[in-house]
Amino acid sequence: MTGIVxxxxxxxxxxxxxxxxxxNTLAVTSNATVGGTLGVTGNTTMGGTxxxxxxxTVGGTLxxxxxxxxxAGVAIGGTGSANTLDDYEEGTWTPVWSSSSGGSVNSYxxxxxxxxxxxxxxxxxCYMATSDKGSISxxxxxxxxxxxxxxxxxxxxxxxxxxxTIPDGSDFDGDFHIQIYMAPNNDKIALQSLDGDGxxxxxxxxxxxxxxxxxxxxxxxAA
Amino acid sequence: MAITKEIENDxxxxxxxxxxxxxxxxxIKEDGAEISRSYHRHVLQPFTSSKDGDTWTxxxxxxxxxxxxxxxxxxAAWTDAVKAAYKTFTEAQSxxx
Numbered sequence: 001m002t003g004i005v006x007x008x009x010x011x012x013x014x015x016x017x018x019x020x021x022x023x024n025t026l027a028v029t030s031n032a033t034v035g036g037t038l039g040v041t042g043n044t045t046m047g048g049t050x051x052x053x054x055x056x057t058v059g060g061t062l063x064x065x066x067x068x069x070x071x072a073g074v075a076i077g078g079t080g081s082a083n084t085l086d087d088y089e090e091g092t093w094t095p096v097w098s099s100s101s102g103g104s105v106n107s108y109x110x111x112x113x114x115x116x117x118x119x120x121x122x123x124x125x126c127y128m129a130t131s132d133k134g135s136i137s138x139x140x141x142x143x144x145x146x147x148x149x150x151x152x153x154x155x156x157x158x159x160x161x162x163x164x165t166i167p168d169g170s171d172f173d174g175d176f177h178i179q180i181y182m183a184p185n186n187d188k189i190a191l192q193s194l195d196g197d198g199x200x201x202x203x204x205x206x207x208x209x210x211x212x213x214x215x216x217x218x219x220x221x222a223a
Numbered sequence: 224m225a226i227t228k229e230i231e232n233d234x235x236x237x238x239x240x241x242x243x244x245x246x247x248x249x250x251i252k253e254d255g256a257e258i259s260r261s262y263h264r265h266v267l268q269p270f271t272s273s274k275d276g277d278t279w280t281x282x283x284x285x286x287x288x289x290x291x292x293x294x295x296x297x298x299a300a301w302t303d304a305v306k307a308a309y310k311t312f313t314e315a316q317s318x319x320x
């Protein structure tokens with residue numbers, strides 16, 4: 001037998017099987033509809049796109065060498081919202097000094113910020129240096145953040161800071177511990193020093209010099 | 224082969240009433256097909272607030288430098304009621320943890 005070419009339907013008798021002998025290939029050049037379960041004991045190769053409207057269960061290891069997109073998120077360890085990773089994003093932001101009393105920094109040297117958001121956690125880092133502190137005055141904070149913090153009562157969130165080139169004798173000249181935090185539902189990072197008397201002092205323009213620079217790393221829950 | 228760069232605010236979110244979160248996308252295209260997309264973000268609140276003694280000062284955020292679509296969202300979201308709620312919320316918080 002050299003082959004059977006059927007131009008219409010192939011149909012076995014009720015309860016029978018259509019068999020393609022070993023060494024031969026069943027080639028479907030158009031559509032194939034499987035009303036029941038399609039069992040494949042060998043490998044399956046698809047050159048085109050597989051569109052699956054129902055659920056897919058993979059009992060073994062799923063290896064994917066291309067991009068996986070999951071617009072509804074990925075549920076791990078459960079299917080509720082607390083188990084679902086529904087956001088991931090990388091990007092940049094521009095750190096700036098923000099003043100409570102007006103004025104602004106005239107110019108900056110390096111001024112770079114990056115973030116990675118995983119679920120509702122934002123991990124960010126920045127480095128900035130003033131080159132002309134201008135007329136900025138009052139209590140200072142770092143603004144320009146990529147996301148506001150979570151609105152949860154009393155959830156203050158802290159991070160780490162490195163600061164340099166501060167006027168000698170200031171609360172921030174390095175004699176005391178410097179710390180940062182974000183208040184709930186806020187878009188700025190506050191800077192404080194433990195003032196040596198058991199209290200805290202907020203950073204003000206008097207602790208800034210022309211060339212003050214700082215680095216910040218903070219991870220916080222986003223709104 | 225034409226390489227183009229487009230910058231657009233592809234996401235403007237109003238979060239917790241008064242936070243306007245802006246995502247600016249820089250999109251690189253080759254012959255009209257997107258080959259790269261990167262993000263830059265910032266957040267806007269209606270005021271910058273500070274406390275001196277027992278007195279609070281709320282300085283309105285200057286949004287004149289924002290894109291028109293961002294300004295429109297800010298103006299729509301920051302109603303008098305929302306601004307009042309922001310002030311009430313802020314003043315109810317401790318200035319330090």
